Amino acid sequence: MEGEPFERRLSRADLLRLAALAAGAGVVAGPAAAADAAVARLTQESGRLQVMDWAGYGNDGGQAMFAAYVHQHPQNKPQFTHMTSESNALGQIHSGAHPDLFRPYVGWVKYFAKSGLVQPWNPSLIPNFKHLNKFMVKAGQFNGKQYGIPDDWGFDSILYRKDKVHAKEQSWSLLFDSRYKGKIAWFDDLEMITIAGLYLHAKNPWNQTSAELSRSVTFLKSKKHLARLIWASEADLDQAFAQGDVWIAYAWPNDWVQMKAKKLPVVYMHPKEKPIAWVGMFMLLKGTPRPHLAHAYVNAWSSKKSGKWLEDNYGYGHANVQARPQSSQLLRALQLTNPKAVTLPNAYLDRDIPQRAQYAQLWEEVKRA
Amino acid sequence: MAAPVPRRRRRPRLATPALLGLPLGWLVVFLLVPVAIVALYSVDVLSLFPGPHSFALGGWYRLFHQGYMSLFWKSAKMSLIVSALVVATAYPLAYFLALSGTRRKYVLLLLLIAPFLTSYLLRVLAWKVILGDQGVINSFLSSVGLHPLSFLLYSRFAVMIVLGYVWLPFVALPIFVTLDTLDRRLLEAASDLYASRLQAFVRVTLPLSMPGVVAAFLFVFIPTVGEFVTPSLVGGTSGYMYGNQIVDLFQQGFPDWETGATLALFLIAVISVLTFVFVRFLRLGEARVA
Numbered sequence: 001m002e003g004e005p006f007e008r009r010l011s012r013a014d015l016l017r018l019a020a021l022a023a024g025a026g027v028v029a030g031p032a033a034a035a036d037a038a039v040a041r042l043t044q045e046s047g048r049l050q051v052m053d054w055a056g057y058g059n060d061g062g063q064a065m066f067a068a069y070v071h072q073h074p075q076n077k078p079q080f081t082h083m084t085s086e087s088n089a090l091g092q093i094h095s096g097a098h099p100d101l102f103r104p105y106v107g108w109v110k111y112f113a114k115s116g117l118v119q120p121w122n123p124s125l126i127p128n129f130k131h132l133n134k135f136m137v138k139a140g141q142f143n144g145k146q147y148g149i150p151d152d153w154g155f156d157s158i159l160y161r162k163d164k165v166h167a168k169e170q171s172w173s174l175l176f177d178s179r180y181k182g183k184i185a186w187f188d189d190l191e192m193i194t195i196a197g198l199y200l201h202a203k204n205p206w207n208q209t210s211a212e213l214s215r216s217v218t219f220l221k222s223k224k225h226l227a228r229l230i231w232a233s234e235a236d237l238d239q240a241f242a243q244g245d246v247w248i249a250y251a252w253p254n255d256w257v258q259m260k261a262k263k264l265p266v267v268y269m270h271p272k273e274k275p276i277a278w279v280g281m282f283m284l285l286k287g288t289p290r291p292h293l294a295h296a297y298v299n300a301w302s303s304k305k306s307g308k309w310l311e312d313n314y315g316y317g318h319a320n321v322q323a324r325p326q327s328s329q330l331l332r333a334l335q336l337t338n339p340k341a342v343t344l345p346n347a348y349l350d351r352d353i354p355q356r357a358q359y360a361q362l363w364e365e366v367k368r369a
Numbered sequence: 370m371a372a373p374v375p376r377r378r379r380r381p382r383l384a385t386p387a388l389l390g391l392p393l394g395w396l397v398v399f400l401l402v403p404v405a406i407v408a409l410y411s412v413d414v415l416s417l418f419p420g421p422h423s424f425a426l427g428g429w430y431r432l433f434h435q436g437y438m439s440l441f442w443k444s445a446k447m448s449l450i451v452s453a454l455v456v457a458t459a460y461p462l463a464y465f466l467a468l469s470g471t472r473r474k475y476v477l478l479l480l481l482i483a484p485f486l487t488s489y490l491l492r493v494l495a496w497k498v499i500l501g502d503q504g505v506i507n508s509f510l511s512s513v514g515l516h517p518l519s520f521l522l523y524s525r526f527a528v529m530i531v532l533g534y535v536w537l538p539f540v541a542l543p544i545f546v547t548l549d550t551l552d553r554r555l556l557e558a559a560s561d562l563y564a565s566r567l568q569a570f571v572r573v574t575l576p577l578s579m580p581g582v583v584a585a586f587l588f589v590f591i592p593t594v595g596e597f598v599t600p601s602l603v604g605g606t607s608g609y610m611y612g613n614q615i616v617d618l619f620q621q622g623f624p625d626w627e628t629g630a631t632l633a634l635f636l637i638a639v640i641s642v643l644t645f646v647f648v649r650f651l652r653l654g655e656a657r658v659a
Contacts, residue, residue, distance in 0.1 A: 088620035094417045182519050186606075190622040228523045229605045232621075236602070243501045245522060360622025367609055367617070368440045 045290040048079040049297055052089060052102035055082055056314075064309040069300035076293050085189075087360070093117055093285070100288040101297065106139050106148065106279040107206075110352035113142035119286045120145035125295040128302035132319045135343050136279045148281030149298050150319035152310055153342060154334065156191065156350075157275040159241070159251035163265045172199045172271045174248055176223040185240060185249035188232040190356070190363040191276070195250075196220050198273045198348075206353050213355075217362045221369045230367065253334060257315030260329070268333055277342035278350045279319065311336070404637060410630035417626045428631030437614065437632060441639075444611035447525060448594040451532045452586050458533070459540040459585065464574075466541075467548035478545065482538045489535065493602050496531045497522060500603070523605025531603055532593050540585040547581025548574070583651050587644060595636050611636065 049069075056062055058080030063070075070077055081097065083089035086104040090112075093102075104112060112118050123129040123146050129137075132150055140148030158174050160167065164183075167174050172195055175184060186192055196216035197205030208216060228246055231237040238258050240246045249255070256268040269275075282298045284291065300306060307323025310316060317334045325331055335341035342349050353359055409415040413425040431437065462481070466474045484492055499505045500522040507517035520526055551574065559569040597612035604610065611632070618629030 085620055085622075087622055087624050091417060091620055091624045091626070094419075094624075188617075188621065224606060227606050228519075230609075232601065239497065240523075243497075243503050245502050357623045357625070360625065363622055364614065364617055365436065368436055368614055 045076070045293050047076065047290065049073075049076050049101075049290055049293045050081070050099040051078045051297065052081045052083050052092070052097065052099035054084075054103065057103070058082075064313070065306045066297055066300045068303060068306070069297045072296060072300075073293060076290070078297060090115075098288075099285060100290045100294045101282055101284050103151070103280050103282050104148075105350065106136075106150075106281055107350040107352060109140055109148045109281055109283075110142055111356065112283055113145075113147040117286060118147055118283045119288075120147050121149055121282075121284055121298070122146075122291075122295065123149075125292065126299045126302060128299050128304075128320065131304065131322050132302060133321050133339055133342075135340060135349075136319045139279055139342075139349055140281050148283055149302065151280045151282060151298075151301050152314070152316040152318060153277065153279040154253040154316045155275040155277050155347060156187070156195075156250065156252065157271060158269040159249050159255050159259065160267055160269065161247040161265060162267045164247045167267075167269070170269050170272055172273050174269070175250060176219075176226060177248070178226055180248055181226045182228045183245075183247040184227045185229040185231050185237055185246040186227045187250040188230045188367070190353070190359040191350075192220060192250075192366070193217065193359050193363055194276070194353070198276075205348075206351050207355065213358070213362060217366060220366045224366060224369060252316070253330070254315040256333065257327075257330065274344075275347045276350050277347040279342060317341070404634070407630045407634055407637075410626050411634050413627050417624055425627075428627040431628050432631050432635060437611075440609075440614055441611045441635070444594055444596075445639075447529055447610065448532075448590050448596075451529050451536070451593055452589040454529075455533045455537055455540045455589050456544075456582060456586050459537055460544055460582070463541045463544035463548055463581075467545050467551070468574075478542075481541055485538060489598070490602075492535060493531055493599055496527070496534070496603060500527055500530075522603060523608065525604070525608050527603040527605070528596075528600050528608040528610070531599050532589075532596065535599070536589045536593065539588045543584040543588065544578060544581040547578045551577055580651055583647050587647060590643070591640050594640070 051058065053062075057065065058078070060080075066078060081092070081099060083092065083102060083104075086108045089102050089104060093099075094117075126149065129149070136150035136153065137146070140146055140150055158172065160174060165174070165180060168177075174180075175186060175195070176199070177184070193208075193213070193216050194205045196219050197208050197212060200212070200215055200219060202208045202212040202216065229236070229240055231240070231249070234252070234255065237246075237249055237251065238255055241249055241251075241255065241259055242262050242264065251268070253268065256266060259266040282301070284294055288294060302320055304320050304322040307318030307320035308325065310318045311323055311325035311330060311334075312327070315330060317336055321339060324336065331337065335346065338346065340346065406415065410417075411428050413422050413427065416422040465471075466477055466481075471477070497504070501507065502517055502519065502522070504522070506521060510517050555573050555577070556569055559573050564572065595612040595615070596610060597616050600608045600610045600613055604613075615629050615632045615636070618625045618632065
């Protein structure tokens, strides 16, 4: 059905209830009110909205992002479960978890869209959709349908202490610089293979050939002894960086904000090979019983107010192009006035990895080497 | 006339199964069934992803051919060192508490287990403050003009010292219990037979406390060989252990439940065999002492 892609069929009971409501309302207030009442009844979805999201984005700090939703739907407050990675979310969903919506990042949109686990959104039910960055909106599409609604975004790049580190050049090479052995932190994700591919000039770092993959993995193994930490939790990285245990780290903009707040002299690099940009994408699970509530939740997240809050408090960009942070430094660092900040020539937007399972196996091989 | 023999009250036949039913049921539902499910995942009879799949030994092949075994040996070595050192440290402590005759032994025992009153995570994180480059130890070294030690944190050393600290009370308790229930008359007899205190310890106390020592050793070895929280917090690149690999296979990068389940099952098998061997060794030891 055009404009209403939800897998929701009317049962006989629904039809009877609808007819009764329409008739009742029609008698009282005329045909227009009858139609409104019918729609309202149909969209009255029961139960609490089930959201699977990352730590820090639910009732553990991210309440401001969906405050408008809670205000509008006090009877259907969101209930959160955590995902620690997209892989973890995939495992949870396949083994029985059924949230109404969850939030992987842009590199997984194609995978989930093809998996049959999710369904497209109906942008006409998200009034704030028109304010979202067009490039990010396009990145959330698959086969012309809007599977992902963009929300937070940022870069993967290098954070370093300018009082301790003298970078020879603005390059990903700083993560592999032997002068700083024991003071470097890598990120615990298969994306390290993509970064090695970028650094070693693989033709397509997201889809490397066998020879290129072998070269990237050998390179990472040979440089692993330089890294003191391979961080999986941002809190661990921030603690290690703040305490001076590491001076150079693969990091996100929020880490830069956190270290600036601690008055550390830090630089957030723009490597010559280009940073990788990421965008969070809300995805709607197939067969969810609360599609309208899910749309309302995403609409709340997509507002200018929520976007500004996210930028001010988390140091990430927000897909709503009207949102502007208080900090002019963050505005410049994220190039928030540049709608093409996440794409070339500024950065590579993260994308689908066709050989994801193989990349994952190889990254594990690097870690246990 | 002979007095009537009092009739013995017969124990209901169902008493034993009823008493054993709950713990056995618990064991079956929460141990054997999950292990069986893990085993089915390891041979791809069960699979995370829908679609055709059948019995396969790919996970087991990868276990023995893709570097997982060397990671297992590394973890086992770390765990063995931790277990041995912690038992060696805890034994004198338990010996003092049990045999010194102090009236405050239970107060001291309570102090020993006091760290358990705080969360595990907090105890591990506290070590970061102690071992970091600007932590308590390195700050002291710097203040006296010495070079700070970078191996203290994010290293195998850090993992082992934190694991040792965390598990010390678990080790001290079973040794204490064994020593506390030791028949003191045996020590008096040894003394009467002109055994020195060292001889009495080596020939009487130590053999009789071996069940506690072995239990304590297993109490540390079993959980630490599959440990993943402590290495992920203080282990850094070099402290990565077998348990971390299992977790990562299940939820990092792309889920590989087949290999993850294989690694988990292998760990269970090794621990079961080791436990069996230790218990056999213990029984042989007891027989010799008797």
